[in-house]
Amino acid sequence: MSGFAASLGPVAAVLAVAAAAGWGVAAALVPRGRTARPERFAWGLAAGLAVVALSVPFAFTLRLPPGWLPFLLICALAVLPARLLAARETVADPPQRPPDAAGAVFTAALVAGLLAYALRALTEPMWANDYLAIWGFKGKTFFAEGAVPQRLFQWPSLSFSHPEYPLGLPFLYAGIAYLAGRWDDHAMALLFPVLQAGTLLLLFGWLRRRGAGRTLALGAAALLSLFEPLYRGFTTGMAEVPISFALVLLGTSLCDRIDRTDRSASRRLVLASVLCAATKNEGLFFVAAGLIVAAISAFSRRGVFARAAAFLALPAALVAAAHRLLRGSLPLSDFDFSWLRRPGELLPRIGESVAAVLENVSPLGWVGLAALALMIAAGRPSPPGTRLIALAACGVAAYLLLPAFAVRGPAWLVQTAFFRTTAALAPLLAAGVTARLIPLWPSGESSESGEGRGASARSPGAPRPSTRAS
């Protein structure tokens, strides 16, 4: 395996350095304690990758040679304040329990899911049409040209690359390539299993901090790791896996902010909002949906919504404004929203869109959806679970409606995009559905009395802190 194995090393090293730098930043984002450690890894990975991506426009703007110097400068700018603002609260650890058989099975399934996606992602260089035409094309152009050429946004002949899409992922690709020293689109696919691992760590850690038993949290992570519609070769290189990570970061931090679980929840919300807006256009939609969820959840509590709204909306607005400065105002090229002025024609198109979705769900898909519905029905009401499921439902509704506006017709968009884009909602949904199951399998439920557990372990989703000041 000399050729590929040798090229994998530098990319793995870059991702490890990014995660290490992010770990430093995450000191200000996540409370202390063993229980919070998986979340700190996940938020650290997100922060580290954001630093790698940001180092590219930073270098271009300051006319620095892109690579380690701008990366280290931004690391210093991010890590040093993070050390000063380090979270002082500690998550109370649930009592240790000996591993049970179910936990061992779920751990094995989780490892199998991670290995399966690693194999799918790394079988060959990233190859999906959208990777070649959009994400990889722009990233490679930035890397090879050492600039953001305006032709990407101005030439009609390059409209296939969707100039209106956010540039976070192309900057991340270029940043990894600068740090690794070359553009290697096979080794760079390693980013995607790493993003999957980050998503699973976040899911596990958040559920644990919110009071789920270890076995339940492991089971949720194991099932998600096996979700092939998201974690497959085709999606590797595209924006679905990154946005799925960003969305679960957004959803969980929004719930934490509303429930005021810890003081650093607002900082997490800021980072998640930036990541969503910088990864995909619908990231802005989810920030807006988060605002509505926050308004409904915190309407009665004075000031909570206003602050949550500011932490949500301002960072995303800044990202959108930066894109506007860089490339001007660009319309969504695949859609024609003038249908809104013709409701008589729009309604049949919505019907066509829904019919195309229903036609294309496989029998196995229906079984999976029925199982999911049963899980939701069997769970207990949980405010964070309801919020996360509501966010995911907003996403499904938007993805169902959008094909009605597609220039090439509803059926075309359903067939080319609906199933992979909705698959990106899986981590968010997994967190929401599992939050409803926490009362059925709370942490330390059997022999433990509950002493020393976080408050939210006893009352999942209650607006009380699950942390204590150290």
Add this chain to the structure above:
Amino acid sequence: MKARRLAVLSAGAALAVVLVVAGNPGELVRRARYLEGSAPLELARRRAGGSGTAFDRDFFVFVEAARRSLPAGVHGLVIFTPRPSPQALYLASYVLAPVPVLVEPDGVPPRWLAAVYKLPPPEGWRIVARLPAGALLARP
């Protein structure tokens, strides 16, 4: 509580079966074998044998050869092919990035080169390099 737990466990088991079946474990074995065979090859050869070039592997070999033959400072490349397609445009644009690429335009912009794939070179154009199944051309 017991009934709820039972329902969740049944649903979880069903979901696990669906996910494992949909994940196609047999495909993973084939992927492992493919990776084992292709990993020692250089990057371009790994891409040549992959899914992104399956629509026309010869076209990728042609584009990769064109990339290696392009003189420094070239402003862009126009590709003429008997079967222009979005896939050909995406692949060529990606492989040749940051050099701008046009496939089958009406004309060749000034200071751009042209490449013909499985087509004869037009009269009067100078051959810059011969490529597999084609040639890299400059204006006379």
